[in-house]
Each structure stands twice: as C-alpha cells, then as structure tokens.
Amino acid sequence: MSLEQFKNRNVGVQSYKTLDVGTPPKTGMEKFTQVVKRSVKGELFVGLGVVMKRMLEALFKNDMHTVKYPFEKMPISPRYRAIHEMLRLLESGNYRCIGCGLCEKICISNCISMETRYDENQRKEVSEYTINFGRCIFCGYCAEVCPELAIVHGQRYETASEQRAGFSLFEDMLTPIDQLNLQQEFDGFGAVSPNADDNIKQTPLAY
Template sequence: MELKEFKNRNISEDYVVVQEDNYPKTNWDAFKQVLARSIKGELFVGMKITFGIMYRSLFKGEMATVQYPKEKLPIGPRYRAVHKLLRLLESGEERCIGCGLCEKICISNCIRMETRIDENSRKEVMQYTINMGRCIFCGYCAEVCPELAIVHGGRYENASEQRAHFSLKEDILTSADGLGMQLEFDGYGSVSPDADKKIKKTPLSY
C-alpha cells in the first residue's frame, strides 16, 4: 500500500447510503407523515407498551424505577468508598492511636491529624479530617493503619454544597450508639472469632 492510499481513510468503494424514507420538506408533508404513521398503528403500539408498564407499576407493584434516596440498590460486600473511623468493641474508645502513618502515606495529601497528650500521658486525637475533594480512594491509609482504625466503608454519598462538609470527623467516626452495627474487617488488630465471649467493659491497655 502506498502512502497516498494509506492516508486515504475512505478506502472502501462499497459504501451504501441507507435512507428508509424521504424526510418531509414542508409542514404539510410532515403532517401527512404523522397521519400515515398513526393510521399504521405505530402510535398506538407505543401507547400500549407505555400504558402496560404504567399498569404493572401502579397496580401490580412492578416498579422498575428506584426511588432514590428513599430506596437504594444493594452494593457488593467488597465495595470500598467513604472512610470510616472504627471504635474498640470492648470499651467503645476510638481505635486511632494518633501514630500519623495514614497522614504520612497519603499520596493525595488530604489527611490532617491533630493530637495532644492527655492527663493520663496518652496521645489523644483531637482532630482527624479527610478532604474528600482531594482523596483518590487509593486505600493506602487503611493498609498502613496498625490498629484497623480507618477503613473504607460502603457509604458512597459524599456530595455537599460546602467543602467543609467533606472533612468532618463526626461523619466518618462510628457513633457510640451504633457500635453494635460496626462492620469488622480481617487483619492485624481485628476481632477474634470468640470475641463475643470476651467483650466486657475494660480499660485500654495502652
């Protein structure tokens, strides 16, 4: 093949232009076309399908549309989205020990942490923020956490009108009331299989 033929993208000579019907040129031709198609029954066939779907939705409960946000489709068990800060099941305290590894490894530079030493000489996490507008959900923070304090949960709605709402600690921290519904993940620091027998109100060991 020569260079001239190679540059010619329209190399095939067998193209056939398909046009089912002539387009109407005047309003009268358009009206006649609509009238002809209506007489053929195309309009009524479409209305039959539409009213059939409407009947099944209203009277038989076969609604195909999900009424979001009141209804939500189930997501896969391996789905990882907005972060969650977990608590210890035994005491209800936060698992985060303020080591700062997640802040150091974050390649998007979106995690900020403020800590202090409390009256018991223990490091306490004062502020923990994640800028969801910068986060790329790589999962490095969850991988490096030695206490399984930060994980990716299943919540995927993170839209807001203000950027400040993307980084509130209260939104990702497991509430004390919802501790029984907290999902546990496998790994170092996770709950043992016989944890239900060992759960009791005990002080932290560190």
C-alpha cells in the same frame, strides 16, 4: 534492551488487530436495505415484551425491579471506596485509632491531618483529626495502611456538596456510640484476610 522499537516511530500500526465488522454499505440502495432490515426484523418487539412482563409483575405480583433513590439505595460492594468511617472497639466503645499517623503519611493527596498528645492515662490520644474531602481521591491507601482497622471506607458515596473543599472531623466519621451494635466489620481494603493465621509464624510466649 534493543532500541529498535523506540526507533520505529510509525505509531499505531505495529500491533493492532482489526475486528471483522463486515463491510459498511456503500451505495444508496445498500444503505436503504440495511435500514429496512433493522427496522422490521421484529427485535423491537422482543424488548417491548420484556418491559411488559416486568410491568405486569410489578403491578400484580408486587415484584419491583427499580429502587426509589434517594429513599432507597442499592447495596454496594464492601470493596467500594466511599466516605471514610472511624470505627470503635466493639467491647469498650473506645475508638480504634491510636494516632500512629500512618494514614497521614501515606495519603498521596496529602489531605489527612492530625494532632496527638500525651493524655492523662499515659496514652497517645488523637486530639484533632481531619480529612479534606475536596482533595481526597478515595484511593483507599489510608484504610489499607491502618494497623488497627480504624479508618475504613464506608458506604456513603454521595459526595456532592456546595463547596469543593469539604472537611470532616474525627467525630463526623466516628461510629456514634449509640449505634455501636450496628457497626459492621469492614471487609474492604486492609481487612484481615480469612487465612491470615496460616501466613504468620506464632511468637512463643512464656506464660
């Protein structure tokens, strides 16, 4: 690679294109004419007309165009990255997290900690799990790396709190067992793509 472009230190002039925005008014008269033109052109009334139309719709057709936040919330994209949720297996109600520790490892702000142990059923059990939301930058890597779709980003985007460092434990993020039927499959980061089956070669099975 040539070092030419590094040696040209006239920063800011090499590859910029200027837009044609016309020439700004110069004399006092030109400025006055511009103000008058903009004020009385009638565009103002177009806007007022739209507002009037929506108001009438709301009053007489019961067609609201605003939501009553915080009592109502707009639906957000599944790809939005808000406070994490821990999902359960739909069939058994057990939590999906297997304690593999990949989220802990990949977390770039180092805010996930977990403890695991060998439980009575000879399985790996997550005995403690916490995310420090004072540090979390909601990058979504944890959800993307999770092999079980256990940790996902939910819809709770209000993260304002009294103190900067807010911790959440496993139970706080876990789907409540009585709301298991309401648990939504996650379409965001790390979710299985619709054509996933086409991209893998199946392992032969002897039975």
